[in-house]
Amino acid sequence: MSPKDLAHAIGVSESSLKRWVDQGLISAARTSGGHRRIPRSAGLAFVRRYGYPVLRPDLVGLDELAGVSPMAAEGRSPLETALIRGRAEEAQRLVVGRFVQGMPVATLIDVDLGPAMRSIGELWHHGEAGIFVEHRGVDICTHILDRLRDLLPPPDPGAPVALGGAPESDPYTLPTLMAATVLAAEGWRPVNLGAFVPEGALARAAHEEKPELVWLALGAAPDTPSLERQTRAWLDALEIAGVDCPLLAGGPACQILGRRPPGPARFGASMGEMADMVRGFRAP
Numbered sequence: 001m002s003p004k005d006l007a008h009a010i011g012v013s014e015s016s017l018k019r020w021v022d023q024g025l026i027s028a029a030r031t032s033g034g035h036r037r038i039p040r041s042a043g044l045a046f047v048r049r050y051g052y053p054v055l056r057p058d059l060v061g062l063d064e065l066a067g068v069s070p071m072a073a074e075g076r077s078p079l080e081t082a083l084i085r086g087r088a089e090e091a092q093r094l095v096v097g098r099f100v101q102g103m104p105v106a107t108l109i110d111v112d113l114g115p116a117m118r119s120i121g122e123l124w125h126h127g128e129a130g131i132f133v134e135h136r137g138v139d140i141c142t143h144i145l146d147r148l149r150d151l152l153p154p155p156d157p158g159a160p161v162a163l164g165g166a167p168e169s170d171p172y173t174l175p176t177l178m179a180a181t182v183l184a185a186e187g188w189r190p191v192n193l194g195a196f197v198p199e200g201a202l203a204r205a206a207h208e209e210k211p212e213l214v215w216l217a218l219g220a221a222p223d224t225p226s227l228e229r230q231t232r233a234w235l236d237a238l239e240i241a242g243v244d245c246p247l248l249a250g251g252p253a254c255q256i257l258g259r260r261p262p263g264p265a266r267f268g269a270s271m272g273e274m275a276d277m278v279r280g281f282r283a284p
């Protein structure tokens with residue numbers, strides 16, 4: 001199957017689908033021309049694993065599942081539609097419903113919330129008509145992530161501390177909140193400093209909290225040098241604070257620039273990758 005066919009079949013954007021392939025969530029091969037091709041079995045394994053409804057079975061050779069949902073014509077998942085239309089309760093019901101069914105928090109973010117926010121960005125390109133939709137979408141997502149945190153077991157008294165946020169010039173609040181939520185789900189005690197964190201504040205917080213992991217959510221970086229500068233500034237701040245622990249960086253800026261943060265910082269392309277990595281840092 002092509003990413004386009006599978007995307008349309010399950011009602012998500014083609015760019016989301018390609019990203020999941022690149023993140024390793026769906027196995028795929030490349031044609032000699034470099035195009036991604038998804039074996040039907042791998043596509044179905046993904047659909048079954050994450051519980052996606054097949055809205056256009058005809059596109060993926062499942063003609064026995066007759067019936068075409070109107071959602072497929074719009075090409076949007078129910079969560080995207082709820083977020084775009086500002087239906088906060090419905091968006092929350094969809095996400096919490098999948099959480100209760102057992103979907104890991106990292107997966108919920110990688111395959112549901114993240115793509116829905118990216119598609120809001122793609123849809124409106126910050127045009128005047130869309131700015132309120134974007135801000136409202138951020139608020140709804142924030143509320144949903146807070147709700148997920150409430151539904152998770154509280155951290156053990158001895159849970160390791162993870163500290164993180166976004167760089168000083170970075171206004172993006174969701175990537176760092178997503179990271180905090182996933183770390184909480186993994187049994188850590190996250191201390192989220194949010195957006196716009198000055199390096200001095202990071203150093204002080206690190207000195208006080210003695211984290212075993214620091215995350216850096218890179219939401220905005222106009223170019224690769226600034227991505228590197230932001231990351232090095234955080235590495236320096238941790239050194240000044242005398243804190244020697246892994247710095248795990250990732251976020252929209254890395255995705256947009258197609259770059260990893262430099263050197264000693266570890267990179268996570270998705271929340272799933274982050275969850276896998278932190279399990280290796282320590283088994284809380």
Ligand code: B12
Nearest residue numbers: 110114117121172173174175220249250251252268270271
């Ligand atoms: C919401 C939003 C805003 C809001 C943010 C509000 C808030 N409180 O956070 C505001 C209004 C501030 C904003 C402003 C701007 N924005 Co904006 N924004 C977005 C939007 C729609 C969502 C961002 C978001 O929350 N992403 C969170 C998730 C969804 O990102 P993700 O990459 O999918 O995350 C995955 C991985 O990266 C990883 N990950 C994420 N975080 C982390 C952290 C760690 C530690 C790890 C390991 C992994 C990891 O896991 C995630 C899940 O799979 C994006 C669209 C997009 N593509 O993200 C545009 C987008 C980033 N913005 C864009 C632009 C152009 C702007 C402005 C320049 C607009 C303007 N003209 O003013 C300004 C610049 C602000 C600045 N100073 O830099 C462009 C960037 C284009 C480019 N090539 O650079 C985008 C891509 C929209 C678009 N398609 O045009 N924005």
